Amino acid sequence: MTAAIRPWRQIQRRKCRQIMVGKVPVGGDAPITVQTMTNTVTADAKATIEQIRRVEEAGADIVRVSCPDVESTAALREIVRAATIPVVADIHFHYKRAIEAAEAGAACLRINPGNIGSADRVREVVQAAKDHGCSIRIGVNAGSLEQDLLEKYGEPCPEALVESALDHARILEDHDFREFKISVKASDVFLAVAAYQGLAEACDYPLHIGITEAGGLRAGTVKSSIGLGMLLWGGIGDTIRVSLSADPVEEVKVGYEMLKSLGLRRRGVTVISCPSCARQQFDVIKTVEVLEDRLSHITTPLSVSVIGCVVNGPGEATMTDIGFTGGGKGTHQVYLGGVPAHRLKDEGIVDHLVKLVEAKAAEIERAKAAEAVVA
Known part of the structure; x- marks a missing residue:
């Protein structure tokens, strides 16, 4: 978004x-x-x-x-x-x-x-x-x-x-x-x-x-x-x-x-993440560290929010292409296009987000290619 x-x-x-x-x-x-x-x-x-x-x-x-x-x-x-x-x-x-x-x-x-x-x-x-x-x-x-x-x-x-x-x-x-x-x-x-x-x-x-x-x-x-x-x-x-x-x-x-x-140029994934605190429902710092490394091959501009709890998570998710917010009892919320899409357990958070980002990037690139053909 x-x-x-x-x-x-x-x-x-x-x-x-x-x-x-x-x-x-x-x-x-x-x-x-x-x-x-x-x-x-x-x-x-x-x-x-x-x-x-x-x-x-x-x-x-x-x-x-x-x-x-x-x-x-x-x-x-x-x-x-x-x-x-x-x-x-x-x-x-x-x-x-x-x-x-x-x-x-x-x-x-x-x-x-x-x-x-x-x-x-x-x-x-x-x-x-x-x-x-x-x-x-x-x-x-x-x-x-x-x-x-x-x-x-x-x-x-x-x-x-x-x-x-x-x-x-x-x-x-x-x-x-x-x-x-x-x-x-x-x-x-x-x-x-x-x-x-x-x-x-x-x-x-x-x-x-x-x-x-x-x-x-x-x-x-x-x-x-x-x-x-x-x-x-x-x-x-x-x-x-x-x-x-x-x-x-x-x-x-x-x-x-x-x-x-500064919004002057975009390349690759912009990760919006919280610094983490006692409210976090998963290890935000480690998740973001691994996620940024796993997404370094993506050149398509898009945004991902990774927030540890529901205080700011839902709000940030409405402004990003893909959002992930920590929830209670090891069950978290995934947002697509700012809208709640599905829930996710603790296991495989990074793998799941990487797949979502790769799919979104591919979708964006297909749309660009279609527009280029029309033009």
Whole structure:
């Protein structure tokens, strides 16, 4: 079931131009994309491709790989051929790596044009991007601001990040290149949010948002959720990366959970569950833990509520596709489409719910396929 759209639930996304990262649109009216970055040695094409396979299965729309040396860009051609999603080549200072990455088939170059040397070098990189259909991401980071800006402002601040981003953007514009997006990341939530807010007002380019170096899985998820949540709620952000010291698959999962929680994009099962208390009639925590793992293969958007007792259970069940509420004497209530459907004993709760979800997902997909045929 889909909750009704209320004025207080609607997010008005910032209007901006749209670019293409390979075949994936970013900005404009395109869905907010979720991306991640590999942490393998890029020159090891086999290991990098294997990791990309895993993030593709998790739902990543775009993946970035670091290309610090010629061995990395040499492996990039094989990696790009094997990937089913666009590959972004992360370049910092060496302009030749950017040209090699474009020639190898990278969909996008992450590079700051002001950092790669002379005007001739910038011109060569821009021409390579044009020749090979690459977009560019200008990636400003509070930890690597230009020295002149640090001297001007005294420290990393929102104004310095925005000025750096606009300076780099101007270089690309001067070369008649506008297929780019911008990021102004910082590990400090307040600094990052303020910088993105300032940049959103100063230009109409798509914005890649993230809180950089956010930390480990738990701390980084919390920190990123606060910062990106503020930006997304304010309509800012066209593509996101959750930077975690964790498996890149976790970055993708957290990214989707953020978008799902704000109603900006849905993928897979949304589980609504209670924290459990003395009123619970079954082990809610263990049930949800196993259920989420068992349902990770479902990509169809739908909702499931798992509530331990009848205090909030029936109410939550009316707002989800499938509901499960704990009842007395080991007998519980199952809801389908918000309506009580049947009772269930303690045994086989997870197996039963998984079957119901799989059946509902299949029903939804059949309906989509039928609509597509009619259209």
